[in-house]
Amino acid sequence: MPLLTVEDLKIHFPIGHGQVVRAVDGVSLTVEKGETLGLVGESGCGKSTTGRGILRLLPATSGRVHFDGADVLALSGEEMRRLRRRMQMVFQDPFASLSPRLTIGQIVAEPLEIHGIGSGKAEREKRVGELLESVGLPALVARRYPHEFSGGQRQRIGIARALALDPAFIVLDEPVSALDISVRAQVVNLLADLQAERGIAYLFVGHDLSLIRHAAHRIAVMYLGRIVEIAPSHELYENPRHPYTRSLLEAVPVPDPTRRRERAPLEGDPPSPVNLPSGCRFRTRCAFAQEICARKDPPLLPVENGAPGHVSACHFANTLPMWTAPHAAASVTALAEEVMAEEGLTESTPPGK
Amino acid sequence: MPEPFLSIDNLAVAFPSRGGKKRDLTRVVDGVSLTLAKGETVGVVGESGSGKSMTALSALRLVPEPGRVVQGTIRLGDTDLLALPEKAMRSVRGGRIAMIFQDPMTSLNPVFTVGEQIAEAVRVHRGIQSRADAFDEAVAALKQVHITLPERRARQYPFELSGGMRQRVMIAMALSCRPEILLADEPTTALDVTVQAQILALMGELRRETGMGVLLITHDLGVVAETCDRVVVLYAGQVMETTDARTLFAKPAHPYTQGLLASLPESAPEGATRLPFIAGHPPANAQAVTGCPFRTRCPKVVPGLCEKPLPTITLAPGHVVRCHLYGEGSPSPPERSRAGAPDRRESPVQPGGTA
Numbered sequence: 001m002p003l004l005t006v007e008d009l010k011i012h013f014p015i016g017h018g019q020v021v022r023a024v025d026g027v028s029l030t031v032e033k034g035e036t037l038g039l040v041g042e043s044g045c046g047k048s049t050t051g052r053g054i055l056r057l058l059p060a061t062s063g064r065v066h067f068d069g070a071d072v073l074a075l076s077g078e079e080m081r082r083l084r085r086r087m088q089m090v091f092q093d094p095f096a097s098l099s100p101r102l103t104i105g106q107i108v109a110e111p112l113e114i115h116g117i118g119s120g121k122a123e124r125e126k127r128v129g130e131l132l133e134s135v136g137l138p139a140l141v142a143r144r145y146p147h148e149f150s151g152g153q154r155q156r157i158g159i160a161r162a163l164a165l166d167p168a169f170i171v172l173d174e175p176v177s178a179l180d181i182s183v184r185a186q187v188v189n190l191l192a193d194l195q196a197e198r199g200i201a202y203l204f205v206g207h208d209l210s211l212i213r214h215a216a217h218r219i220a221v222m223y224l225g226r227i228v229e230i231a232p233s234h235e236l237y238e239n240p241r242h243p244y245t246r247s248l249l250e251a252v253p254v255p256d257p258t259r260r261r262e263r264a265p266l267e268g269d270p271p272s273p274v275n276l277p278s279g280c281r282f283r284t285r286c287a288f289a290q291e292i293c294a295r296k297d298p299p300l301l302p303v304e305n306g307a308p309g310h311v312s313a314c315h316f317a318n319t320l321p322m323w324t325a326p327h328a329a330a331s332v333t334a335l336a337e338e339v340m341a342e343e344g345l346t347e348s349t350p351p352g353k
Numbered sequence: 354m355p356e357p358f359l360s361i362d363n364l365a366v367a368f369p370s371r372g373g374k375k376r377d378l379t380r381v382v383d384g385v386s387l388t389l390a391k392g393e394t395v396g397v398v399g400e401s402g403s404g405k406s407m408t409a410l411s412a413l414r415l416v417p418e419p420g421r422v423v424q425g426t427i428r429l430g431d432t433d434l435l436a437l438p439e440k441a442m443r444s445v446r447g448g449r450i451a452m453i454f455q456d457p458m459t460s461l462n463p464v465f466t467v468g469e470q471i472a473e474a475v476r477v478h479r480g481i482q483s484r485a486d487a488f489d490e491a492v493a494a495l496k497q498v499h500i501t502l503p504e505r506r507a508r509q510y511p512f513e514l515s516g517g518m519r520q521r522v523m524i525a526m527a528l529s530c531r532p533e534i535l536l537a538d539e540p541t542t543a544l545d546v547t548v549q550a551q552i553l554a555l556m557g558e559l560r561r562e563t564g565m566g567v568l569l570i571t572h573d574l575g576v577v578a579e580t581c582d583r584v585v586v587l588y589a590g591q592v593m594e595t596t597d598a599r600t601l602f603a604k605p606a607h608p609y610t611q612g613l614l615a616s617l618p619e620s621a622p623e624g625a626t627r628l629p630f631i632a633g634h635p636p637a638n639a640q641a642v643t644g645c646p647f648r649t650r651c652p653k654v655v656p657g658l659c660e661k662p663l664p665t666i667t668l669a670p671g672h673v674v675r676c677h678l679y680g681e682g683s684p685s686p687p688e689r690s691r692a693g694a695p696d697r698r699e700s701p702v703q704p705g706g707t708a
Contacts, residue, residue, distance in 0.1 A: 186631035207546065253578060257581075266550070334609055335605070339612065
């Protein structure tokens with residue numbers, strides 16, 4: 001049984017005049033213990049809203065969320081407060097998510113105080129020191145303030161705070177989008193280490209597809225409030241079976257100047273989540289759209305000849321043309337392998353359980 | 354190499370040191386030289402705080418107070434920009450050199466329609482007096498950046514447009530005055546990959562049409578691979594390596610450039626859950642580090658050598674690296690051949706669109 005099961009989650013926002021923004025409009029997904037599920041899509045597709053809805057930081061309009069046997073959306077305030085110990089969140093902006101007036105020690109100790117963990121100040125201080133060390137910061141930074149730290153260090157502090165209550169599940173909302181490339185890799189590696197040590201499950205919300213490929217075991221692709229495809233990471237990149245997933249992958253610039261593209265893979269903007277197209281939501285921008293796409297909303301179904309768990313919501317998922325995955329220049333890959341060998345990073349954890 | 358049109362030579366920009374004495378200055382740009390020809394796209398690459406944006410702002414003489422240019426020259430054609438009277442400089446800004454930024458809302462005025470804003474720029478820089486004519490020019494500019502229904506969009510306010518559309522408006526405004534040079538500071542960083550691809554394609558098309566030179570500031574090496582003819586790699590305010598884009602990705606010489614390329618998630622081997630990275634942080638004050646500013650993080654550092662002033666070494670025509678490993682007294686210049694590296698390309702290599 002999965003640790004987290006989300007069924008037909010809807011989060012709608014009324015905006016007056018009887019109109020409704022369908023930010024999340026029927027999302028179903030599962031996350032296993034110790035697994036990372038990537039959730040990707042363009043701005044406004046509802047990926048962050050989904051993450052917040054699961055933690056009840058935003059009220060759900062309808063649907064079910066089951067976490068380790070608990071019916072999350074039906075819990076009372078007190079029950080929910082207790083469950084929050086096990087479900088945490090790391091935010092995108094490490095500059096906005098840490099109070100500038102608290103010391104690092106106070107920030108990391110706050111969840112411990114709220115939940116009455118640790119019998120005294122000394123014990124909490126010790127615990128804070130351990131948490132900071134577990135994210136690669138010296139314990140003595142507890143006395144300093146957020147402004148003294150770089151973006152990457154602040155994100156480590158945010159992760160230490162999320163770890164304070166020893167959660168089983170963390171929603172990572174674009175945790176590295178605000179960081180420089182070399183720092184991004186450090187934070188992603190830290191998250192992988194913590195998962196290996198503690199068996200934490202992550203919902204990794206992001207828009208950087210090349211990064212999520214390495215950070216997630218499985219990936220769900222969202223468009224206009226719906227999941228259009230879910231697959232194991234490797235499978236999603238090598239054998240995408242939804243035209244939108246393909247457009248997203250094609251749009252990522254390839255670090256190889258000998259392989260430039262002349263035209264953008266996807267024209268126009270997504271339609272408004274207030275006035276959704278009939279049938280398939282992607283059909284207005286889809287190169288493969290047929291008459292049936294305007295008539296019938298395609299359900300998420302297993303694809304033929306796909307890996308187990310590979311589902312796509314496209315009428316033509318099984319008849320799309322062959323796909324060739326874009327790759328980095330060979331010289332660049334060789335460099336990375338060299339660096340990884342030097343730093344002893346080559347022992348890769350096998351994805352999935 | 355084409356004739357340089359914008360040339361920055363030995364530029365230094367300094368700010369008063371934090372907590373230091375009044376006359377102590379910290380150089381955020383230190384001895385940067387680069388050139389840009391008409392019709393060329395040059396990428397300026399580096400991490401936050403490497404001096405990319407300050408270098409570009411210097412060309413417009415817009416370095417924010419209390420920072421200032423303390424050394425070097427910047428020439429646009431025959432004009433010495435740093436010696437120009439302020440009044441003449443004003444017609445250069447937005448006229449001969451335009452700049453676009455990461456966040457379009459910082460450059461768009463929220464209380465005017467986008468058409469009015471572009472029309473104003475056209476009246477100031479192109480001497481078109483009639484308001485109606487200027488507005489028509491604004492509509493034409495919006496059309497040029499592929500905004501649908503340009504007449505209607507021209508009458509809308511910035512908040513009514515999507516992020517990608519605002520970025521197009523800013524590009525339209527920058528290009529409406531037909532600049533010779535476009536300084537683009539992380540123009541697609543805040544955008545989704547799909548919109549980024551649209552904007553990059555648009556910038557490439559407009560560059561080919563107008564023949565302007567583009568200085569593209571970015572930390573995204575994928576964007577560099579896709580758009581740039583040449584690349585300048587900055588670290589801690591100094592140029593580490595300058596070369597053409599193909600050489601940068603095929604034979605990066607500086608250990609910092611190599612580290613940046615290796616940290617790309619795209620370059621990590623299949624199935625790796627841990628990614629390679631450059632350990633450590635850039636120095637808070639690069640001048641406190643003698644010799645090479647990267648030596649504190651460099652995996653190939655040679656103690657006793659890298660503390661010495663950095664040599665500037667030409668490896669090949671147009672490929673310049675500042676690193677002791679390639680200089681005299683180096684133990685052995687590193688071999689750059691990649692024989693035996695797995696070739697991951699699955700389709701034949703297509704020649705890119707380099708000018």
